Amino acid sequence: MVGSINIALKKLLALAREKKAENIVVLRMKNLNWITNYLFICSANSVIQVKAIASNIADNFDYHLLSLQGYEEGKWVLIDYGNVMVHIFHQATRDFYNLEKLWADAPREKLSPGKERFVPGKETLN
Numbered sequence: 707m708v709g710s711i712n713i714a715l716k717k718l719l720a721l722a723r724e725k726k727a728e729n730i731v732v733l734r735m736k737n738l739n740w741i742t743n744y745l746f747i748c749s750a751n752s753v754i755q756v757k758a759i760a761s762n763i764a765d766n767f768d769y770h771l772l773s774l775q776g777y778e779e780g781k782w783v784l785i786d787y788g789n790v791m792v793h794i795f796h797q798a799t800r801d802f803y804n805l806e807k808l809w810a811d812a813p814r815e816k817l818s819p820g821k822e823r824f825v826p827g828k829e830t831l832n
Contacts, residue, residue, distance in 0.1 A: 714767075714769060714790070715732060715744065715746065715790065715815070717767060718746050718763060718767060718790070718792065719732075719746075719817065721759075721762050721763045721766055721767060722746075722748050722759055722762075722763065722794075724762055725750075725755065725758045725759040725762045726750070726755065726759075727748035727749065727750060727759050727794070728748065728749050728750065728751070728797070729747075729748060729749050729797075729800075730746075730747070730748040730817060731745075731746075731747045731748070731806060731814060731817075732744055732745070732746050732747075732814065732815040732817065733745040733747070733805075733806070733809050733812035733813070733814060733815075734812060734813045734814070734815060735809070735812055738809065738811060738812055741791070742786075742788070742789060742790060742791045743789040743790060744789065744790040744791070744815075745790075745791055745793060745805065745809065745812070746790055746791070746792045746793065747793045747795070747800070747805055747806065748792075748793070748794055748795070749794070749795045749796070749797045749800045750794065750795070750796060750797065751796075751797055752796070753779075753780035753781065753796060754780075756780045756781070756782075756783055756794050756795070756796050757777060757780050757783070759783075759794050760774070760777055760783040760785060760794050763785055763792060763794075764785060767787070769787050770787065770788070771785065771786070771787060772786040772787060772788055773785070773786040774786075780796065781795070781796045781799045782794070782795050782796070782799050782800075782803070783795075793805060
């Protein structure tokens with residue numbers, strides 16, 4: 707990880723990568739909307755993998771979960787933690803909705819290649 711990504715986003719990245727999430731993007735939304743500070747977007751190549759990523763994050767991310775939507779269908783799962791919204795897409799659905807283009811003005815956080823190692827500590831989403 708580089709720069710301003712905090713420990714909570716690092717943990718999300720590690721949890722997504724544990725289940726082989728692909729094309730991970732984190733958009734900084736703080737100055738662009740009033741809904742969330744970050745969009746965490748990733749994709750998978752099957753419904754089973756989308757659900758595995760979503761389950762791993764929902765079960766292991768120790769932050770107050772506000773909402774989990776789309777899990778049963780498994781094409782686009784939205785996990786809302788308030789200051790960060792996690793979008794897990796089946797790749798074809800991601801290509802169709804193209805959130806990165808919709809929020810093209812949002813700065814992207816730089817992510818390190820490879821696996822993240824999460825060290826437990828205080829998780830914040832500021």
